[in-house]
Amino acid sequence: MPEKILDSFTVKRLDILDEKGNADEALMPSISNEDIRRFYEMMLLARTFDQRALNLQREGRIGTYASIFGQEASQIGSALALERTDWVFPSFRENGVYIALGHPPYKILQYWGGDERGLVTEKGLNIFPVCIPVATHVPHAAGAAMAVKYRGDEAAVVAYFGDGGTSEGDFHEGLNFAGTFRLPAVFICQNNQWAISVPRERQTAAGTIAQKAIAYGIEGIQVDGNDIFAVYKATRQALERAKKGKGPTLIECFTYRMSDHTTADDASRYRTKEEVDLWKSRDPLLRLKLFMEKKDLWTEEYQKEAEAKARSAVDEAEKKAESVERPDPRDMFNYTYGKLTQRQQQELKDF
Ligand SMILES: Cc1ncc(C[n+]2csc(CCOP(=O)(O)OP(=O)(O)O)c2C)c(N)n1
Ligand SMILES: [Mg+2]
Structure with missing residues (x-):
């Protein structure tokens, strides 16, 4: 029997907008100036919401809350790359996606x-x-993608999870199934470098999370998760591939959790201020602002206008x-x- 020659592989990486607000024009997705402002205002709204939710938790007005501070671009x-017909499987940190x-x-x-009624979405x-259980929704998403394919719907299925989620058996089962049946699925891993107090290095010996796609025979790419243009473009491409029957994609958004894991955590007990400060300069809102x-x-x-608009939307939400x-x-x-x-x-x- 001839010896099987292993394919050599490279890990794809996409960066468009740097920390100083310079964009690689050749790689820019086709979006209008209006879209760019919409991206910015949506990130601002998500951040304003997040800050308010943290305050409400501290005042005892909501329960435990997982902040998205730093992950707004991811x-x-x-989410803005998705169509309304697509199916979304969130973890517990997707408030910005919602x-x-x-x-x-x-x-x-x-x-x-x-x-729980807060999760009931409008029709469509x-x-x-x-x-809440880490990564148990990944096989559910693969199953839904199987249903989409079986029915011939013009839709894709997107699952969100963290770097910690990739250590779960469910991650393997979901990606393996989706790869084997070339399902219209997009797996978005927000690698925020931490799973509560466990650093990314203790999660896997692999250099990237994106490269895990290779073992499942699917497309994989690492993007700068604090670069909204790169995230948008990679997601658009993955959705297109999925809908054209070209199979699933694993997108690793390389980002950082700026806040505690949840309001029940104190991250200063296990990570340094220097590390957090380093990521402050990579703020996704700041770099888009510089670009704009x-x-x-x-x-x-x-x-000022955008901040006032975001604040009043969040005031209204709170009320x-x-x-x-x-x-x-x-x-x-019951x-x-x-x-x-x-x-x-x-x-x-x-009662
Ligand atoms: C199956 C399971 N094990 C453990 C937990 C407790 N837990 C909640 S979040 C979390 C870490 C998740 O880290 P990651 O997947 O990187 O997502 P992140 O919180 O960083 O967004 C753990 C261990 C859980 N919810 N479910
Ligand atoms: Mg994480």
């Missing part, structure tokens, strides 16, 4: 305030519920979230047992 850039896809921000606060917006300034798309006045009628406490048990147990009846008698 989330907004990828906002960019048009899910009302008040509902996101409602959910993190403990009311296909976002599956938040997945060079293109005469940004002025102080524009910034609305707190005025929603409380869910029935019985709902906690879908668990056919009949309330005696203890549950006892505990619920004062």
